[in-house]
Amino acid sequence: MEVISIIVLFVSFFTLLLLKVPVAYSIGIATTLSLLLNIDKLPGLTTIAQRMTTGIDSFALLAIPFFILAGDIMKRGGIANRLINFAKSLVSSLPGGLAYVNILASMLFGAISGSALAAASAIGSIMTDRMEEEGYPRTLSASVNITASTTGLLIPPSNILIVYALASGGTASVAALFIAGYLPGILLGFAIMGYVAFIAISKGYPKGKRATFFEIWTFFRKAFFSLLLLVIVVGGIVAGIFTATEASVIAVLYAAILSLAYGDMKIKDFKGVLLSSAKTTAVVMFLICTSMAMSWLFSFEGIPEMISSFLLESLNNKFAIFLAINVILLIIGTFMDMTPAVLIFTPIFLPVVTALGMDPVHFGIVIVLNLCIGICTPPVGTLLFVGSGVAKVSVTQVIKPLLPFLAIMLVVLMLISFIPEISMFLPRLFGL
Amino acid sequence: MTRSELIFNKVSRILEWIMIVIFALLVLDVLFQVFSRYLLGTSFTWTEEFARFALIWMTILGAAYLNGKKEHLSMDFLYQKFSKANQKKASILIEVLIFLFALIVMVIGGLNLVYTTLHLEQLSGTLRIPLGYVYAIMPFSGFLIMCFSVYHISNIYNNKKENQS
Amino acid sequence: EETSNKVLYLGHTLPQSHPVHKGILEFQKALEAKSKGTLKVKIFPDAQLGSEREVLELLQIGSVAATKVSAATLSNFVPEYHILGIPYLFRDKQHQFDVLEGDVGKSILEKGSKFWLRGLCYYDAGSRSFYTSEKAIRTPEDLKGLKIRVMNNQMAINMVNSMGGSATPLAYGELYTAIQQGVVDGAENNPPSFVSSNHYEISKYYTLDQHSSVPDVLLIGTKFWNKLSDQEKIWVQEAADESAQAQKKFWNDSVEESMRVAKAAGVEIIIPEKSLFAEKSKSVVEDFVKEFPEMAPIVTQIKNN
Ligand code: NA
Ligand code: NA
Numbered sequence: 001m002e003v004i005s006i007i008v009l010f011v012s013f014f015t016l017l018l019l020k021v022p023v024a025y026s027i028g029i030a031t032t033l034s035l036l037l038n039i040d041k042l043p044g045l046t047t048i049a050q051r052m053t054t055g056i057d058s059f060a061l062l063a064i065p066f067f068i069l070a071g072d073i074m075k076r077g078g079i080a081n082r083l084i085n086f087a088k089s090l091v092s093s094l095p096g097g098l099a100y101v102n103i104l105a106s107m108l109f110g111a112i113s114g115s116a117l118a119a120a121s122a123i124g125s126i127m128t129d130r131m132e133e134e135g136y137p138r139t140l141s142a143s144v145n146i147t148a149s150t151t152g153l154l155i156p157p158s159n160i161l162i163v164y165a166l167a168s169g170g171t172a173s174v175a176a177l178f179i180a181g182y183l184p185g186i187l188l189g190f191a192i193m194g195y196v197a198f199i200a201i202s203k204g205y206p207k208g209k210r211a212t213f214f215e216i217w218t219f220f221r222k223a224f225f226s227l228l229l230l231v232i233v234v235g236g237i238v239a240g241i242f243t244a245t246e247a248s249v250i251a252v253l254y255a256a257i258l259s260l261a262y263g264d265m266k267i268k269d270f271k272g273v274l275l276s277s278a279k280t281t282a283v284v285m286f287l288i289c290t291s292m293a294m295s296w297l298f299s300f301e302g303i304p305e306m307i308s309s310f311l312l313e314s315l316n317n318k319f320a321i322f323l324a325i326n327v328i329l330l331i332i333g334t335f336m337d338m339t340p341a342v343l344i345f346t347p348i349f350l351p352v353v354t355a356l357g358m359d360p361v362h363f364g365i366v367i368v369l370n371l372c373i374g375i376c377t378p379p380v381g382t383l384l385f386v387g388s389g390v391a392k393v394s395v396t397q398v399i400k401p402l403l404p405f406l407a408i409m410l411v412v413l414m415l416i417s418f419i420p421e422i423s424m425f426l427p428r429l430f431g432l
Numbered sequence: 433m434t435r436s437e438l439i440f441n442k443v444s445r446i447l448e449w450i451m452i453v454i455f456a457l458l459v460l461d462v463l464f465q466v467f468s469r470y471l472l473g474t475s476f477t478w479t480e481e482f483a484r485f486a487l488i489w490m491t492i493l494g495a496a497y498l499n500g501k502k503e504h505l506s507m508d509f510l511y512q513k514f515s516k517a518n519q520k521k522a523s524i525l526i527e528v529l530i531f532l533f534a535l536i537v538m539v540i541g542g543l544n545l546v547y548t549t550l551h552l553e554q555l556s557g558t559l560r561i562p563l564g565y566v567y568a569i570m571p572f573s574g575f576l577i578m579c580f581s582v583y584h585i586s587n588i589y590n591n592k593k594e595n596q597s
Numbered sequence: 598e599e600t601s602n603k604v605l606y607l608g609h610t611l612p613q614s615h616p617v618h619k620g621i622l623e624f625q626k627a628l629e630a631k632s633k634g635t636l637k638v639k640i641f642p643d644a645q646l647g648s649e650r651e652v653l654e655l656l657q658i659g660s661v662a663a664t665k666v667s668a669a670t671l672s673n674f675v676p677e678y679h680i681l682g683i684p685y686l687f688r689d690k691q692h693q694f695d696v697l698e699g700d701v702g703k704s705i706l707e708k709g710s711k712f713w714l715r716g717l718c719y720y721d722a723g724s725r726s727f728y729t730s731e732k733a734i735r736t737p738e739d740l741k742g743l744k745i746r747v748m749n750n751q752m753a754i755n756m757v758n759s760m761g762g763s764a765t766p767l768a769y770g771e772l773y774t775a776i777q778q779g780v781v782d783g784a785e786n787n788p789p790s791f792v793s794s795n796h797y798e799i800s801k802y803y804t805l806d807q808h809s810s811v812p813d814v815l816l817i818g819t820k821f822w823n824k825l826s827d828q829e830k831i832w833v834q835e836a837a838d839e840s841a842q843a844q845k846k847f848w849n850d851s852v853e854e855s856m857r858v859a860k861a862a863g864v865e866i867i868i869p870e871k872s873l874f875a876e877k878s879k880s881v882v883e884d885f886v887k888e889f890p891e892m893a894p895i896v897t898q899i900k901n902n
Contacts, residue, residue, distance in 0.1 A: 020511040021526050022504030024495070029533050043659035043820075045541030046548070049570050050658065052537075053545075054651045056491055057484050059768055062462065065455065065487065169644060173774040240778025242466055243771055249462040271452060278451040282494025283505055289491065299645040300606075337505065347645070379509050395509075432774070469744075469765070477754050477766055548657050552712045554674050557749045558766070 002037070005301065009034040009294075014335070017380070023337055028052070028290035031297050038301065048293045055292025056285055059245055060166055060174065064159045065281040066248035067114030070229075070255045071122075072277045074113060076269065077259025079226045080122040083108045086223040089216045092208030096200025098134055100193055102127040102141065103148040107189045110152020112229045114159040114248075116375070117386050120149040124390040134206055138393050139401045140199075146387035146398070147405040148192055150372035153338075154185030154365065156234050157251070162244065163288070163339055164364045167295075167346035172360040174244035175237050176432035180361050180423045184369060187422060188412050195408050225258055238430060284339060291340035295347060304348045311352050318356045322417055325349050326370060333374015337382055341371050358420070365423040369416055373409050376402065440500065440583055443576070447497040454490040458483055477558040485556075489569050496573040499530065500580040523588055531581035538574025546571060603829075604637045605821065607663040608646030608655070616789060616851040617720050617813050618642055620844025621665055624815065627836035636829060638663075656818030657713045663817045667722065669750050671814055677708045680892055682752045683885060684808045684878040685871075686899060693810055694721075694845075696902050701895060706814070715822050717815040717837035721848040724807035728791055728800040728864075729783030730776050735804070735869055737761055737877045746772055746784040755884060756808060757785075760877045769794075776800065788855040789848075797859045804867040806874045815840075 009030050016026035028048070035044045074080070087104035094100055102123060109119040124145040131141040153160050156178035165174045199205070211219075232254060233247045242250065259265040265273075298304065315321045329349075332341050346367065353363050375383040378395060384402075388395045416422050433441075465479040498504050514522060550564030605628075611618050618640075625638035646652050646661060649670040655661040672678040680686070687693035696702055697719045706716025727734050727745065734740055740762035747753040749766040757764035765781050775781050777799045784796065785808070791797055815837055825833065860866060886893045 016529070017507055018510045019522055019526060020506050020508050021529055022506040024504060025530055025533055028537065029529060032533065032537055039660050042540075042544055045537055046544040046658045047541075047655060047660040048537050049541035049545045049567075050651070050654055051647075053488055053492070053567055053570055054647065054654075056488055059480050059484055060771065062458070062483055062487055065458065065490070066462070069455070069459070170769065170771075173771070175774045175778070238778070240775075240780050243767075243775060243780060246462065246466045249459060249466065252459055253463060274452045274455045275448055278455045278490060278494055279498065279503060281455075282451075282491055282498050283503070285487070285491035286495040286498070287505065289495070296646065299641065302639075304645075380507050382505065431777070474763060477749070477751070477764075480749065480766060545654075545658070549654065552657055552674065554654070554712075557673055558751060558754075560751075 005034045005037040008037060009297075017335070023340070023380070024287045024290045027287075027294050027340060031290065031294045035297050035300075047296075051293040051296045052289040055289050055296075058166060060162060061285070061288070063157070063162050063174075063245045063248040064114070064284060065277065066245070066252050067157050067159055068118075068280050068284070069274070069277040070248065070251040071113035071115060071118040072273050072280070073252065073255040073259055073265070073270075074109075074226070074229075075118060075122045076265055076273055077255065078262055078264040079112075079255075079259070080105075080109060080126065082219075082223040082226050084123065084126060086216075086219040086227075088208070089211040089219040093210035094197070094200075095207050096196050096205040097208040098127070098131045098136065099141075099144050099196045099200060099205070102131065102144050103189055103193055103196065106145060106148035107151045107155065107185070108223075108227070110149065110185070111155045112157075112226065112233075112251075113152060114157045114162075116149040116153045116372075116383050119152045120145055120383055120387045121390050123149070124387055128391040136205065137401070138391050139397050142387050142391035142393055142398050143402040143405050144192070144196065145391065146376050146383055146402065147409060148189060149383060149387065150369075150376065150409070151185040151189045153368055153372055154181040154188065156181050157244075157248065158368070159284070160338055160342060160368050160371075161364060163342050164346060164368060167343050168350055168360050168364065169347075171350070171354070172364050173432065176361045176427045177364050178234060178237060178244070179426045179430055179432055180365055181368075182426055183422050184365050184412075184416050187415070188369070188409065191408050191412050192405060195404060225261075229254055229258075238432075287337065287339050288343060291343040294340070295344045298344065299347065304351065307348050308352045308355075312355065319418075321352065321356060322358075325353065326366070326413065326417055329367060329370040330373060333371045334377050335380050336374070337380060338368075338371045338375050341374065342367060359424060361427055362420045362423045366413070366417050369409075369413050373406055373413065376406060376409075436583060436586070440580075443579075444497065444500050447493060447500070447576075451490055451494055451497065454486050454493075458486050458490070461486070481556055481558050485559075485566050488566060492569045492573045493576075496576040496580070499577045500583075502584070520588055520591075524585055527581040527585045527588075531578050531585075534574040534577035534581070538577065539571045542567065542570030542574055602635050602637070603824070604639055605662040605817075605833075606639050606641070606646075606660075607665070608641040608644075608652045608661050609665040610644040610649055610652075611642060611665075612793060613642050615793065616847035617665060617722065617844065619847045620720050620840050621815070623843040624836050624840035627839045628832060631832040631836060632829065636832065653714060653816075656816065656820075659818060659820035661818070662821035663717075663815070665720065665813055665815050668719075668811050668814050669748060669753070671709075671714070671816075672750070672752075674714060675705075675709045675712050676889065677705045677892065677895070678814075679752065679885065679889065680705070680895055680899070682750070682809060682811050683882055683896065684756045685875040686896075687810050690721075690810075692902065693812075694719075696899050697812060699902070701899055701902070709816065710819055713819045714816050715819050717817055717834060718841040720813040720815065720841060720844045722811060722813045723787035723789070723848060723852060724805075724810045725785045725787050726803065726805045726807055727783055727785045728796060728803045730779070730800050732782060733802040733804070733865065733867060734783075734806075735867055737873050743782040744780075746775065746781045752881065752885065753809075755881045756878050759880050760808075760874060772796070773799070787852075788859070789851045792855040792858050797862050797864050800864060802865050802867055803859060804869055806869050806871055808874055808878065 013030035084105045088101045091100035105123045106119045128141040161177040233251050237247050388398050461483050546564045546567045554563045649666040652664045668678045668681040709716045737760045743762050744765045745757050745762045746767045747764045754764040
């Protein structure tokens with residue numbers, strides 16, 4: 001690999017990104033410029049076109065549009081409100097009660113949908129107004145909502161873990177990754193709740209009325225069929241009834257039947273939902289197309305071996321290498337969206353950490369949690385933008401209240417990086 | 433409404449319908465795969481390949497559609513700080529860059545890919561259809577993206593003229 | 598034409614511990630020695646450059662010079678390779694390599710040039726056999742109702758169905774979990790892959806019915822080949838032939854080692870009456886000859902070799 005083509009790649013990528021060229025095209029154009037320095041013109045261009053197409057030629061990736069569709073149906077079908085009411089009956093009597101409701105509802109929504117953006121927009125749009133009525137600043141609600149929504153990327157189903165399974169070349173199975181994500185996701189949710197308890201007590205945020213057992217039961221009953229989806233999807237995968245992709249289409253069928261039964265949707269509404277999900281799918285999957293081309297360019301130029309031998313030789317300490325990888329990923333996360341970052345950097349770092357005895361499933365959880373921080377930070381932070389958008393506050397206003405939450409996420413990241421059992425306990429228990 | 437706006441809306445509407453139909457077929461196809469295995473006890477060999485190819489078509493056609501609607505994910509933190517005039521210049525530059533990528537990679541690279549796979553008669557594993565047909569979505573969408581970019585550039589340019597007069 | 602420094606990019610999908618990768622290393626060593634370092638080989642294992650099908654396309658496109666794929670994948674590009682997937686085509690390993698290294702095998706390698714994929718040599722990829730997680734396969738009757746994962750390839754699907762099983766095409770990456778969770782009852786592969794995929798950990802039985810012996814093929818894209826001088830072409834062919842001979846030994850060692858590992862893990866090795874399985878699969882050959890009548894003489898020629 002010539003240094004010049006690396007420089008061309010990074011300089012052009014950043015310039016394009018800053019110019020507001022769409023992220024997928026920034027990646028594609030930078031890859032094209034760099035590749036043409038190394039391969040003849042027509043074969044080079046044809047190779048990029050081929051990588052963009054074959055990069056998404058995978059049955060496993062089908063789970064992504066299906067989980068997006070299931071999430072969109074649930075958003076339309078009144079399921080978010082049912083989850084919020086159930087969460088409220090459980091935790092609103094604590095000091096700062098509504099903030100916990102926001103966190104718990106985001107976790108519950110995350111547990112039945114595959115994307116953090118869906119959770120942030122479904123829960124955030126309802127909760128910010130309710131919290132403001134009780135005196136919470138909108139920026140605080142947004143910070144809570146943004147960071148709590150990332151738990152949905154760890155708690156299964158999770159589209160980004162499916163992308164990671166693909167990037168790992170099958171060394172980590174989707175089923176094992178899904179099970180592994182539960183404890184880290186719940187731990188992250190609890191850590192955020194812990195910080196909320198601290199500010200709620202010091203600022204004297206109100207508690208709600210304690211719900212009676214009967215009220216909890218009523219709201220549980222109303223949310224029951226929504227929560228059952230969680231059991232069907234993850235239970236179905238673990239029990240071997242179907243693969244992850246098949247589970248995602250079952251989730252679509254189930255969510256459709258449920259929202260028809262609730263009367264929140266009619267058959268004719270599905271046209272609009274299919275279109276909006278198809279658009280979201282195209283955004284995510286087209287990013288995968290060009291990212292796969294860039295990832296191929298890196299392999300072709302031997303970057304993975306270069307970085308891996310550099311890390312292994314210059315830092316001969318396992319602890320230092322894990323830490324270095326985490327720092328590099330945090331930097332990458334600030335300026336790169338999650339999906340391309342996973343696709344491009346998994347093939348680079350996975351061989352290094354597995355050589356040091358780390359399980360590919362454990363590394364999947366680490367890289368995803370690490371990049372969860374990245375999607376909450378400027379300049380490139382999709383979740384930050386969506387979360388501020390639904391809360392109707394500007395990104396710059398959110399940054400200050402958001403910082404302590406990011407610090408909490410960093411602490412959880414360190415725990416999960418260096419205590420493999422948090423991720424690996426459940427997969428081992430289930431023999432995955 | 434101008435003639436080009438009418439055409440643009442018509443094309444967008446058609447693309448929307450194609451995406452909806454492909455997505456609905458995808459759902460039915462994979463549901464059929466699960467149920468045939470459990471209820472009929474057989475696996476049909478074509479369901480997986482059909483799903484993979486349909487996903488490719490939906491994604492790359494969808495990417496063209498998103499270009500028309502300017503709904504791709506992009507970062508505007510620096511762009512916001514530009515003056516109105518510079519924003520206009522940047523918008524034209526963005527469309528030119530997208531136009532060039534679509535032309536060079538998607539149309540020229542894509543056509544060579546289609547030509548190579550059709551000329552060399554590669555067939556898919558189970559449906560036995562020429563792979564070139566699957567890849568054809570790449571130059572086709574590339575062409576649509578080029579048209580959309582021209583349409584956007586002419587809109588920006590016309591706006592500028594109206595403001596001046 | 599002058600000889601000059603050239604780098605041959607070679608991508609394949611196997612891990613570096615695999616006996617076929619070791620064969621490719623021999624090719625690299627031999628070629629660099631013959632050319633005194635003017636022809637270098639850069640190997641990309643572990644599907645770094647893409648799946649078998651994708652890298653074959655890159656050879657045709659001209660961005661990658663060489664690859665190693667299974668003859669099964671190759672058959673979607675060069676139809677003659679379908680022949681090598683016929684169940685029970687060869688009587689034994691001796692017969693197989695007499696055919697592959699003889700006129701028939703060479704003519705099939707040559708057929709690829711029309712599709713810009715020139716075959717250089719065959720590598721031994723052994724014989725594929727069934728393995729199952731719960732139910733033992735001792736006769737073809739035991740296959741009834743069992744869901745067996747196969748490659749997404751019509752001949753493999755027809756073969757398992759003709760023997761009474763229920764062929765289930767599934768991505769290789771999903772297979773470990775699918776067996777473990779009972780989505781499928783078993784799969785089929787050669788001993789080194791049975792072990793390197795860790796499927797032996799979750800399979801109780803390995804039935805050595807040896808239903809097909811699909812070799813691996815080392816290929817070079819004609820776009821790269823045509824840039825070589827005559828002398829360089831001779832070096833490349835010689836290096837390939839030498840590596841093929843060395844690879845057979847790597848393969849045998851690996852089979853022995855794999856069977857030892859599987860047995861030690863408690864997998865029951867079943868040696869069935871192969872002719873019962875061969876009898877059942879005859880319809881596959883008949884269907885094949887009907888679909889590709891022009892290849893019937895080659896099949897007959899192989900059987901009479
Ligand atoms: Na989730
Ligand atoms: Na960021």
